[in-house]
Amino acid sequence: MILTREVAELKRPEDVVRVRQVARALALQAGFGLVDQTKIVTAVSELGRNALIHGGGGTATLEVIEEGIRRGLRIVFRDEGPGIADVERALQDGYTTSGGLGIGLGGARRLMNEFEISSSPGKGTTVTIARWK
Amino acid sequence: MSTKSILPELVRRFEAEILNDWMREQRAAITLRADLLTDAELARQSAEFFAAFQAGLQGQDLGEITGPAWGTARDLLKEIARLRSRQGFSLSETATFVFSLKQPLFALCQRELEREAVLLVGELWTISVIIDKLGLFTAESALAAREEIIGRQQAELLELSTPVVKLWDKVLALPLIGTLDSNRTQVVMESLLQAIVDTGSSVAIIDITGVPTVDTLVAQHLMKTVSAARLMGADCIISGIRPAIAQSMVHLGVSFTEIVTKATLADALRHAFARTGVSVSRQAAG
Amino acid sequence: MDKIPILRMGRFLLVTIQVDMHDQLALALQEDLTSRIVKDGARGVLIDISSLEIVDSFIGRMLGTIASMSRMLDAETVLVGMQPAVAITMVELGLALPGVRTALDVDKGMEMLRSRIGPDGEMTGHDPDP
Structure with missing residues (x-):
């Protein structure tokens, strides 16, 4: 069941800051503690930047969800960029195509409970992450 | 589900009687926890829920307890389940609150619809469906409340076990x-x-x-x-x-x-x- | 675009990051800081991140770069005031910031710089410390 939903655009660098703030507010609303909030916001920052830099911009959909007695936060990043040719490789720490540290994707996966990525060259990338209380 | 249930009408007409019988039913049940719940409190909860129950019967589809008509009843049951879980009631003791309403309703229908067997069967079925669903809902709510309590206790225990x-x-x-x-x-x-x-x-x-x-x-x-x-x-x-x-x-x-x-x-x-x-x-x- | 202010304290520079940084701001800080180290002849840099709510891989990389660049310019960098939640998240993320010195707060960071740089660094006489 979805309790709250917010959709945010990722077009300019400042949008990443805004999505982080929305993620923080929703994590607080879902009842996450400070450490979990920080992990969620950090993962959002990594993936938001990815969607912007590699995907040429897109959207982030943030949802406070409830399944039975557990509550969580789910975030879906969608872009219509060039896509990722080798997803397995992109998840490895240290692999980068932008001169960064190459820990964004893998790091975001470690910070969350659920991580799903689907991408096909030319059709963009969708990354879904979730963390449960 | 029969579309022309006369259950709402029956319940309204014999309101006081049903509530009375239900209270008697609850007081007689072996699951009554007089040590945890005063009679006055039980009477208050029962009256409140019975009012919400009647409101629920006014809805379009009687057996659909997830619908808006049953909203107040669901909220009340959730609250009662949470309260009783915290007080130490067992799951069946908590669920009996709802299940014990079946007996007075059955008795009433039997008496009032004595000569209309087909109608009687239909109404008994309707009552069964509603009460069973509400009872299960109560049990689930109680379980959820209990898991919440256990989770909190676990967290407290963890904090206790790590002294800096x-x-x-x-x-x-x-x-x-x-x-x-x-x-x-x-x-x-x-x-x-x-x-x-x-x-x-x-x-x-x-x-x-x-x-x-x-x-x-x-x-x-x-x-x-x-x-x-x-x-x-x-x-x-x-x-x-x-x-x-x-x-x-x-x-x-x-x-x-x-x-x-x-x-x-x-x-x-x-x-x-x-x-x-x-x-x-x-x-x-x- | 707003900038992150850089304060001079004797031969040290103090940067307090208080805003939710976007990437351009972080890059601008990196540039400002290196030119200030040279201009002021600074021997040490204190970066106070106690109000920073997250450090992701981008900001982490920037902090590491600042430390390496300032070392090349003969200045020590000390990162101070990281919050526990931020530290836990960074470790989980895989950002250990090797080669970056850290201290609990500005005072302790300053102490660390003084003890590392020694009396040589205090030639200007701004500081009465031994």
Whole structure:
């Protein structure tokens, strides 16, 4: 069941800051503690930047969800960029195509409970992450 | 579900009688917990729920208790389930609150529809469906409330089991006792790091003398704690690594390189003193 | 675009990051800081991140770069005031910031710089410390 939903655009660098703030507010609303909030916001920052830099911009959909007695936060990043040719490789720490540290994707996966990525060259990338209380 | 149920009409006409019978039914049930719930409170809850029950019967589809008509009834049952779970009622004791309403309703229909067998069967079925669903809803709510209580108690227990003590000015110690799992290690880590900030300590000693086994996962957690403390500007020392643990750790391929390890808490404290510039000397006996 | 202010304290520079940084701001800080180190002849840099709510891989990389660049310019960098939640998250993320010195707060960071740089660094006589 979805309790709250917010959709945010990722077009300019400042949008990443805004999505982080929305993620923080929703994590607080879902009842996450400070450490979990920080992990969620950090993962959002990594993936938001990815969607912007590699995907040429897109959207982030943030949802406070409830399944039975557990509550969580789910975030879906969608872009219509060039896509990722080798997803397995992109998840490895240290692999980068932008001169960064190459820990964004893998790091975001470690910070969350659920991580799903689907991408096909030319059709963009969708990354879904979730963390449960 | 029969579309022309006369149940709402029947219940309204014999309102007082049903409520009375239901109360009697509840008081007679072996699941009554007079020790936990006063009669006045029971009467209040029953009256409130009965009103909500009647409101629910006004809805379009009688058996659909997830619909808007049953909203008040659901909220009330949730609240009652939560209350009773906290008071120590068992699940069946809590669910009986709703299930015991079946008997008076059945009795009423039987009496009023004595000559209309077909109608009677239909109404009895309707009652059964509604009460069963509401009863299950109550049980589920009680279960959820109980899990919430257990979760909270677990968290409290975790906090209790990880005391961070101040050994000296700017020196903290965390004596760990018992098995370390992922959950507990996270709490340990958080409370240690918070204590470092709160006390402005530059050295923290994690003593694992009381930890029976250290597997790779636990070792990893320990190393993460040390790394996090370092990022904040504090040094960690791990002390109390028993020979057996040192052996098994080497076999597992875990080596605490780049981490200061000491055999005993005393050694670690001596190291911490050196690090913070404290010197201790023994005075000549006088 | 707003900038992050850099304060001079004797031969040290103090940067307090208080805003939710976006990437351009972080890059601008990196540039400002290196030119200030040279201009002021600074021997040490204190970066106070106690109000920073997250450090992701981008900001982490920037902090590491600042430390390496300032070392090349003969200045020590000390990162101070990281919050526990941020530290835990960084470790989980895989950002250990090797080669970056850390201290609990500005005072301790300053102490660390003084003890590392020694009396040589205090030639200007701004500081009465021994």
